[in-house]
Amino acid sequence: MDWDKLRIFHAVAEAGSFTHAGDVLNLSQSAVSRQISALEEVLQVPLFHRHARGLILTEQGETLNHTVREVFSKLEMTQTLLTESKEKAAGRLRVTTTTGFGSCWLMPRLHRFMTHNPDISITLILEDNDLDLGMREADVAVRMHAPRQPDLIQRHLADFPLSVFASPRYIEQFGQPTSLEDLSSHNLVAFGGYHPPVPHVNWLLEAGLPEGARRTARLEVNSMVAMADAISAGLGIGSVPGYAVxxxxDLIKVLPNVDSPKVEAFFVYPEELRSSKRVAVFRDFLTSELGLRS
Known part of the structure; x- marks a missing residue:
């Protein structure tokens, strides 16, 4: 199989059309189509179902694209490691983390990292779903749970309590609960989405209730940042990590003596980047900002 044809095939598979792939590759639509037809002829299997709305990979195409994606991701990582400066950390580092941690904690501090590391460029990907580091969807991650992939290097960064907060405006209007049971008579702000950004984010809905019972939130929103905004605006009582508020x-910590769940933050990266200077200096930056020793 010709490498150039495989590169074009991969671009088409990712783009879903000859035209879009051609734009990425700076080739005409007809040139891309000819290369795919030639590859299908060599393999003697169809790689795409063609229809009016675009292209869909066949079963054989899915199998080939999975392998090609792995190969190109490994080549990209190898190129990065080979070109990285031996004298100092340099190059682009793709960092992924949750929208809440990235927006509320990391972004306000990122200028210090970039000031001290002028040769490193950052691509920050805020996504509450885990990106696949092994497939090079990002270089490193700050995750609010231990990594589930066994082939990733992890470092525990910090524990963030899921404290309970309310605004002075809310307390003035509705009073302050003195026990978990009191929460049943208050407006609650909860996370309402399919992919919670942190474990136990809605623990308040069950806290202090008999097993199986659950409160109904007055407001649900699928963003930790928006939850903090809602609590600050006086819409209700909510539980978020301290970095989110x-x-x-001016927010008031409600029920400060109650044991609340903790969010465990981990710095995660693939084994292939163990010797990367960019990864090392970013790890040291995180641990320094969190008051840890590297």
Whole structure:
């Protein structure tokens, strides 16, 4: 199989059309189509179902694309490691983390990292779903749970309590609960989405209730940042990590003596980047900002 044809095939598989792949590859639609037809002829199997709305991979195409994606991701990582400066950390680092941690904690501190590391460029990908580091969807991740992939290197960064907060406006209007049971008579702000950004994010809905019972939130929103905004606006009582409400120092911590769940933060990266200087300096930056020793 010709490498150039495989490169074109991969671009078409990712783009879903000859035209879009041609734009990425700077080739005409007809040139891309000819290369795919030639590859199908060599393999003697169809790689795409063609229809009016675009292209869909056949079963054989899915199998080939899975392998090609792995090969190109490994080549990209190898190129990165070979070109990285031996003298200093340099190059682009793709970092992924949750929208809440990225927006509320990491972004306000990122200028210090970039000031001290002028030769490193950052691509920050805020996504509450885990990206596949092994497939090079990102280089490193800050995750709010231990990594599930066995082939990733992890470092525990910090524990963030899921404290309970309310605004002065809310307390003035509705009063302050003195026990978990009191929460049943208050407006609650909860996470409402399919992919919770942190474990136990809605623990308040069951706290202090008999097993199997659950409160109904007055407001649900699928963003930790928006939850903090809603709590600050006086819409209800909610539980979020302290980093999510850092911009709202006037918030009141409710039920401060109650043991709340903790969010465990981990720095995660693939084995192939163990010797990367960019990864090392970013890890040291995180541990320094969190008050840890590297």
């Amino acid at each position: 850092a911009e709202y120092p």
